[in-house]
Structure formats: structure tokens, C-alpha cells
Amino acid sequence: MFAARRIEYVKTLLKKVGIDPARLEMYNLSAAMGPRWAEMCDEFVDRIRNLGPSPIWLASRKQSEKGVTEQ
Amino acid sequence: MKSGSNLERVIASGKMAVTAELGPPMSADPHEVIHKAGQLKGFCDAANITDCQTAVVRISSIAAAFIAQREGLEPVMQMTCRDRNRIAMQADLLGAAALGLKNCLCIAGDHQKFGASGKLKGHPGAKNVYDVDTCQLVGIMKKMRDEGLQQGGDKLEVAPKFFIGASWTPMGDPMDFRPYNLKKKVDAGADFIQTQGIYDMELFKSQMEKARNLGLHERTAILAGIIVPKSAMMLKYMDSSVAGVTVPKELIDRMNKAKAAAGDDKKKMRELQEQEGIKIAVELVQQALEIPGIKGVHIQAIEWESAMEPIVKAAGLYPRPVLPAE
Amino acid sequence: MIVGKQKPFDEIWDMVKGFKKVLVYGCNTCVAICHAGGSKEAELLASMLRMRAKQEGLDLLIDSAGIERHCEPEFFEPLDEKVKTYDLILSTACGVGVNFLADRLAGAIPVYPGINTSFYGAVPEAGFFVELCGGCGNCILHLTGGICPIVRCSKSLMNGPCGGTDKGKCEVSSETDCAWFLIVERMKKLGTLEKLFEVQPPRDWSTATHGGPRRISLEHIRAYEAEEEKKATLTGEGK
Numbered sequence: 001m002f003a004a005r006r007i008e009y010v011k012t013l014l015k016k017v018g019i020d021p022a023r024l025e026m027y028n029l030s031a032a033m034g035p036r037w038a039e040m041c042d043e044f045v046d047r048i049r050n051l052g053p054s055p056i057w058l059a060s061r062k063q064s065e066k067g068v069t070e071q
Numbered sequence: 072m073k074s075g076s077n078l079e080r081v082i083a084s085g086k087m088a089v090t091a092e093l094g095p096p097m098s099a100d101p102h103e104v105i106h107k108a109g110q111l112k113g114f115c116d117a118a119n120i121t122d123c124q125t126a127v128v129r130i131s132s133i134a135a136a137f138i139a140q141r142e143g144l145e146p147v148m149q150m151t152c153r154d155r156n157r158i159a160m161q162a163d164l165l166g167a168a169a170l171g172l173k174n175c176l177c178i179a180g181d182h183q184k185f186g187a188s189g190k191l192k193g194h195p196g197a198k199n200v201y202d203v204d205t206c207q208l209v210g211i212m213k214k215m216r217d218e219g220l221q222q223g224g225d226k227l228e229v230a231p232k233f234f235i236g237a238s239w240t241p242m243g244d245p246m247d248f249r250p251y252n253l254k255k256k257v258d259a260g261a262d263f264i265q266t267q268g269i270y271d272m273e274l275f276k277s278q279m280e281k282a283r284n285l286g287l288h289e290r291t292a293i294l295a296g297i298i299v300p301k302s303a304m305m306l307k308y309m310d311s312s313v314a315g316v317t318v319p320k321e322l323i324d325r326m327n328k329a330k331a332a333a334g335d336d337k338k339k340m341r342e343l344q345e346q347e348g349i350k351i352a353v354e355l356v357q358q359a360l361e362i363p364g365i366k367g368v369h370i371q372a373i374e375w376e377s378a379m380e381p382i383v384k385a386a387g388l389y390p391r392p393v394l395p396a397e
Numbered sequence: 398m399i400v401g402k403q404k405p406f407d408e409i410w411d412m413v414k415g416f417k418k419v420l421v422y423g424c425n426t427c428v429a430i431c432h433a434g435g436s437k438e439a440e441l442l443a444s445m446l447r448m449r450a451k452q453e454g455l456d457l458l459i460d461s462a463g464i465e466r467h468c469e470p471e472f473f474e475p476l477d478e479k480v481k482t483y484d485l486i487l488s489t490a491c492g493v494g495v496n497f498l499a500d501r502l503a504g505a506i507p508v509y510p511g512i513n514t515s516f517y518g519a520v521p522e523a524g525f526f527v528e529l530c531g532g533c534g535n536c537i538l539h540l541t542g543g544i545c546p547i548v549r550c551s552k553s554l555m556n557g558p559c560g561g562t563d564k565g566k567c568e569v570s571s572e573t574d575c576a577w578f579l580i581v582e583r584m585k586k587l588g589t590l591e592k593l594f595e596v597q598p599p600r601d602w603s604t605a606t607h608g609g610p611r612r613i614s615l616e617h618i619r620a621y622e623a624e625e626e627k628k629a630t631l632t633g634e635g636k
Contacts, residue, residue, distance in 0.1 A: 013441070016406040017448045056451045063454050152552070157599060179559040182551050185568045199552070206556035207599045222599055240560035245581045251594050252557045259596050267560055314563035 020051060073216065073262060074234035076173035077145045078117040080394040081367075082263065082292045087360055088367030089388055090147060090265065090294060091115035091379055093139060095130035104135045108142040110376035114383045115144075116391055117174055119265070119369070122149040126183040126193050133167045140171060147236060148172050151180025156202035157211065157222050164212060168231030176236035176265065177208040206259040209237055213260030237261040239293070241278040242271065243315030250281040257291045264291050265369040268298030268309070270318040272358045279362050288364030295359035299372040299382065300348040302341070303327045322351060349381055356386040398427040399491045400518040400526045401434060403442070404511060409487070410449055412509045416457070416485040419446070421511065422498070423463035424490035431526055433512045434489025436463025442489065442511060467494025473501060480506070487511045516548070534604030534611060540592060542583030549576035555597040557581075 004026060011021035025047075027040045053061075072079060081088045091111045096103040111118050120139060122132035129135075136146035148167055150160060164175070183197045203211065211222045212235050219230040237256040241249050253264065269275045275295070282288060298316075300306050303326035310318035329347035333339035356368050368388075372378040383389045403409075413419055421443040429435025443461035450457040462479070466472045467490035473480075480486060485507055488495045492514035499508040516528035531548035537555075538545060547553045551569045558577035561568030565578045584590045602608070 013445060017445045018452055019448065056448060059452045059454050179552055179554065179561075182561065182569050184551070184570075185561065201553045202602065203599045204552070204554040204556050205559075206596050210596065211599065238560060240562075243558065243560055244562040244565055244575065245558070245578050248557065248581045248590075248593070254594065255556050255596050314561050314568060 018055060022047065022051060023054065074173040074232045075396060076117065076234045077394070078147065078174050079234040079262070080396070081116045081392055084392065084394055086392050087365075087388065088263075088292065088294060089115045089383060089391065090367070090369045091118040091376075092121065092369070092371040092373065093118045093135070093144075093146075093376070094121045094124060094374065095132070095135035097127065097129050099130075101130070101135075101138050104130065104138045105142055107376045108139040108144040111379055112142065112144045113391065114379040114389065115370070116367075117145040117147045119147045119149055119176060122151045122178070122180065123154065125181050125191075126153065126185065126197070127191050128194070133163060133170070133172065136167070136172050137170050145174070146172060147174040147176050149176045149178060150208065151178050152201050152204055152208055153180030153183065153199050156200050160203070160208060161211065161215065161221055164215065164231050164233065165227075168233065173232065173234055174236065175212065175233045176238065177205045177212065177261075178238050179205050205237055206255050209235055209256060209259040209261050217260075234262050235260055236263045236265060238267065239264045240267040240315035241269070241282075242274055242317060243267070246278070249278060250285055250287070253282055253287055254285050257287050261291050263366075264293045266293065266296040267315045268296045268313075268371065269359065270298075270300075270306075270309070270316065270322055270355065272355065272362075274317070275359075276362055279364055283364045288366075292366035293364060294367040294369040295362070295365050296369045296371065297352055297355045297359065299352040299370065299375060299378050300326060301375060302344045302348070303330050325351065345375075345378075349378055349385070352378070352382050353385045356382065356388070360386075398430055398518065398520075399493070399514060400431045400516050400528070401428050401491050401512040401514045402431075403433050403438065403489070404513055406445065406449075409442070409511055410446065413446060413459075413485065413487060414450075414453070414455060414457070418458045418483045419443075419460070419485045419487055420480060420483040421446070421459065421461040421487045421489060422467075422480070423461065424467040424488075424494050425463050425465050426468075428489060428491055428494075428512060429463075430520065432524075434491070436461070439463055439489050439511075442487075467491070468497055470501070473498065485509060531605070533602070535601065537597075540597070541580045542587055542589075544576055544580045544583060546576050546580065549574075549579070555600065557593065 007024065007026040011024055014021050014024060025044060029036055078088060078090065091114065093104070093107045093111060118139065120132045120136040123129055132148045132150065136148040139146045150163070155163065167175070183193065183199055184195045212233055214220050214222065215227060216230050216232055219227045221227060239253050239256065243249060256264065282293070298309070303323060306318050306323045306326055309316050310323065326344055326347055329343040330340050333343050352370065356370065359365055359368055370379065370382060421439040423429070423434050423436045423439030425435045432438060439461040443459045446459045450459065462476060464472045464476060467488065483506060486498065487509050488498055489511040491512070492510065495508055495510045502508060517530045517532055518526045518528045520526055528548050530545055533547050546555060551567050551573070552559060554577065558575060562575040562578055565575055567573040567575045581590070581593065584593055
């Protein structure tokens with residue numbers, strides 16, 4: 001599957017810029033698999049929660065805080 | 072006489088020639104060259120002084136050849152196409168001739184990337200030259216000697232008189248082309264040829280037959296290369312990893328047997344293998360000298376120069392002829 | 398075509414991080430085919446640089462753009478004005494493109510290379526590129542069965558294989574074919590093996606890079622172009 005290989009490639013790019021590749025995942029399922037879909041969503045949300053805020057979000061916030069105090 | 076070197080005189084006399092090999096050290100100290108020259112002197116007609124073999128920096132071939140000559144050992148300086156362009160080559164040839172050197176072997180040289188695959192670091196990031204190849208270098212040297220001209224056409228006041236050599240890998244791929252490879256080197260002007268190490272004499276005989284059919288044995292002096300085996304491990308390595316070398320299983324078995332005879336005694340293991348290695352080398356020398364068209368042997372006892380004496384003596388090639396210079 | 402490979406990301410980042418407004422400028426000819434520097438790769442690289450800049454807390458504007466070619470002046474024209482608004486151009490064109498654009502900008506804005514231009518090559522299969530020509534300026538492929546010994550032989554030998562050929566492979570790497578092994582086999586098939594028996598004399602390398610920078614001038618075309626230009630100016634004046 002071409003998409004799967006591309007996801008793997010993008011993971012290597014994310015790693016290069018300092019983003020944990022675990023923040024990107026590809027899931028495979030059919031439109032009739034509603035319950036499984038919910039499960040996957042929960043699973044991924046849990047994973048991201050455990051990883052914490054993204055470094056980009058953290059850096060942006062730090063900067064805006066700095067902006068506020070400076071003002 | 073083209074050069075008047077001792078090697079040329081021995082070959083011209085019709086006697087079987089013997090050449091050896093001396094690898095210069097990675098050191099600015101000349102004593103190792105002097106020591107090795109002392110071990111080889113008297114047991115060969117000339118000794119090749121390698122030119123940064125495996126692309127590792129060592130005392131230059133010309134300088135080490137000069138030291139050897141001073142010690143009374145006739146050198147065959149080597150020149151690779153890897154490190155010099157035609158300007159540096161010809162300048163070095165003039166310099167070498169001015170120092171009294173008379174033999175030169177032309178080779179392509181191990182690629183600098185290949186050298187790094189061994190134990191040493193080498194210089195895999197070096198820029199190589201390969202301005203000319205072996206055939207072309209042979210031709211340049213011949214033009215200098217016979218026409219007194221540089222490759223570019225400028226005249227030389229005094230021409231360098233070299234006895235010109237080239238290497239030949241008779242059993243390298245593509246094997247059916249190798250006799251023609253030799254022919255090109257002879258056509259270019261090679262006076263003598265030293266072959267890659269030979270263990271498979273039957274295969275070499277068939278390649279020699281092809282060379283004879285081209286009439287090459289009459290136009291150049293072919294010296295069969297013999298690399299003295301030191302251990303079973305070395306023979307296995309040569310068989311599997313050295314290009315153009317195949318070792319018959321029977322020879323490896325003989326070495327293994329010699330090793331096994333020593334039991335657990337490490338020192339004895341080495342001694343017995345070395346003894347067997349010398350025996351094998353003597354047999355190879357004798358077999359090679361019987362092949363029609365062969366004019367001598369090039370015996371390489373790599374980092375084991377003391378092996379030359381027993382081999383040359385046992386092969387009935389001692390004493391070496393003493394021929395007066397013209 | 399010209400084959401290149403994107404430079405390591407950290408190396409690019411070190412080049413870029415000191416600037417404020419950067420344009421990643423792609424070329425959609427050769428380097429797009431080898432997935433190194435087309436518009437798509439330029440966009441991707443710009444996006445990665447933005448992610449990195451954000452994390453480092455740097456205020457960096459990074460855009461991307463692409464044009465068909467970086468080796469002919471007319472392709473640059475539509476973006477000339479836009480290009481001048483940046484303080485660094487990170488070119489993902491080949492080295493020719495980097496030089497040509499830097500000359501065009503004449504020191505007004507720096508042009509840095511985003512890719513390593515590697516060789517003239519072909520694409521035997523998707524995602525695989527091999528060097529087949531050295532651009533030496535004096536072709537001898539008619540003598541060697543269409544296989545170039547100058548770049549396909551590690552030692553650029555002209556008179557046959559060296560002693561390092563092992564089972565048809567080069568001493569430099571067991572993954573590299575020995576060019577002379579291939580040449581001999583090809584010449585046998587062509588029935589012209591005897592062509593290889595002739596000694597090739599030392600080459601004149603002055604047609605390669607060893608004769609100084611090279612140029613080719615087609616006078617008839619240049620004269621015609623000059624005339625057309627003259628005509629255009631004249632009719633322009635007539636209006």
C-alpha cells in the first residue's frame with residue numbers, strides 16, 4: 001500500500017525536525033467498523049495525551065507568554 | 072641493453088630470474104628498509120619496492136629504492152597511476168634515473184577506497200589521479216627512453232634508461248580477455264611482466280598457453296608470481312577475498328594438516344605452518360619454472376623476508392648469477 | 398539528467414537559521430525527477446524548516462516556490478520581483494541553478510544550496526539513480542560498447558580491466574559492477590572485441606574540467622538571435 005509507505009517516510013521527516021513520529025499513525029478499517037473506529041480514536045487520543053503537548057505548541061506558548069510579560 | 076640493470080642482464084643471459092618484494096614502512100626511519108634489504112640481498116636479482124600498496128602512506132618507492140640500492144640490493148621501483156599525473160610521473164622518472172635506479176614496474180594501484188577496508192584507516196577520502204593507465208605509463212616510459220621525448224613532445228637532454236615492467240593478473244575476470252590485456256602491455260613496451268600470485272598452476276598453464284599463442288613470451292620476460300603462504304588462514308583469505316587468486320583445496324588441506332599436527336601448542340602451530348608454507352612455495356616455484364615461456368619467478372614473502380633464503384636455496388636457484396655490467 | 402540528493406536537514410538548518418525571510422526555491426526539471434528539489438520537495442522542506450523554527454522560538458518566515466528551470470533566464474522572470482523580497486534564497490535546483498541564480502542576483506541576496514548535485518545519471522527503476530556519464534567532453538563510447546570507462550570504472554582506465562576485478566565486481570565495492578568486465582562482455586556480443594586490443598594513448602583531458610571552465614558557443618544561433626533583437630528594437634522604435 002503506497003499510503004502506508006508514505007506515512008513511514010513522513011515519520012522519518014518528523015524525526016528530523018524533532019517531532020516524535022508516534023504523533024502520526026495510520027489506521028486501516030472499513031466504513032462498517034464503527035465500534036473499532038471509536039476504539040482507535042480513544043487509543044490514539046490516549047497516546048497523544050501521554051506524549052504531552054507538542055514541542056511546537058510548547059515553544060509557541062512560551063513565546064507568547066514572554067510577549068505578555070514584556071508588555 | 073635497454074637499461075643495463077642486473078635484472079635485465081640476468082634475463083638476457085637466459086638464466087631464470089628471481090625477484091622479491093620489499094614493502095617500505097610507515098615511518099621516517101630508514102632502518103627497516105635497510106634491514107629488509109639485508110635479508111633479501113644475494114637471494115634475488117632485484118626486489119620490488121612497493122608504492123604505497125593498499126593506498127596506505129609509506130616511505131615513497133623511489134626513496135626506499137634508493138636506500139636499498141645503497142645497501143647493495145638492486146631495486147625495482149614501482150609507480151602507481153593512482154597518485155601522480157603525467158607531469159609528476161615523468162619528473163619522478165627523471166629523478167629516479169638521476170639517482171641511479173634502472174628498473175620500474177608500472178601498476179594501476181589499489182583504489183584508495185579499497186585500502187580502508189583493512190585494519191588501517193588509509194585515506195578513503197583522497198582524490199585519485201588516473202591521468203594515464205598502466206599501458207599508457209609503460210608507453211610514456213618507453214618514449215622517454217627510446218626517443219628521448221616527453222609525452223607532450225618536449226625533448227629530454229638525457230633520456231632515463233629504465234627496464235620497464237608491468238603486472239599481469241592472468242586469472243582475473245574476464246579471464247578470456249586477460250591474455251589480450253597482457254598483449255596490450257607488451258605492445259605498449261613492457262620488457263618484463265610480474266604476475267599476480269599463482270596457486271592454481273593448472274589454470275595458469277592454460278593462460279600461459281594462450282599468451283604463447285599470441286607470441287608474447289618471446290617479446291617480454293614473464294616472471295610467475297609466487298606469494299609465500301604463511302598459514303591456512305592466509306590461504307583461505309587469499310582464496311576468498313583476493314581478486315584473481317584461487318587456491319586449490321589441496322593446498323589449504325596441507326596447511327590445515329600442518330596446523331593440526333601441532334596440537335594445542337600455538338608456537339609450534341605457527342612454526343609447522345611456516346615450514347609447510349616454505350615447502351609449498353618451493354614446489355610452486357619449481358612448477359612455474361617448468362612452464363614454457365616463463366623466464367623467472369617473482370617471490371613475495373610479505374613481511375617475512377627471511378623466508379627468501381630457504382626458498383631460493385631449496386628451489387636450486389642459489390647462488391644468484393653474478394654478471395658483469397657492460 | 399542531473400541527479401542530486403537533498404542535503405542533511407541539520408546542515409540546511411544551520412545555513413538558514415540566521416536569516417529572517419527565506420524562499421525555498423525549487424526547480425521542476427531534473428531534480429524534480431529525482432525527488433530532490435522540485436516544487437513538491439521545496440514545499441516539504443519549507444514546512445520542515447517552519448516546524449524547526451517554531452520549536453527553536455525563531456521568528457522566521459519561510460515560503461516556497463518553484464519554476465520549470467533554473468538554467469535559462471526566461472524561466473526566472475515571472476518570479477523576479479517576489480524573489481527580491483527575501484533575504485535568503487535556499488535553492489533546491491542543481492548546482493548549475495544555484496550558480497545561475499546567484500549570478501542573476503549579483504550579490505543582492507545570497508543563494509544557498511539545498512541539495513548536493515551528484516552526477517549525470519539515468520533512472521533504471523523508480524527511486525534508483527546511476528551515474529553513466531562524466532561529461533568529459535571527448536566521447537569514446539563507440540570504442541567501449543556504449544559503456545563509459547571514465548565514470549563507470551573506478552580508476553577511469555582506458556585499456557582494459559585492472560587486477561582488482563572479482564567475479565565481475567569492482568574492488569571498490571562488491572555492489573559495483575566492473576565496467577571493463579561489462580565492456581568486454583558487450584564487445585563480444587557486438588562481435589567487435591578486437592577493437593579493444595588496440596592500445597589507447599594518453600587522453601587529452603583539457604576537454605574535461607582540467608582545461609579550465611568550459612563553454613560552447615554556437616555562432617550561427619547567437620548571430621541570428623542578435624539580429625532578431627535588433628529588428629525588434631527597430632520596429633519598436635517605428636511605432
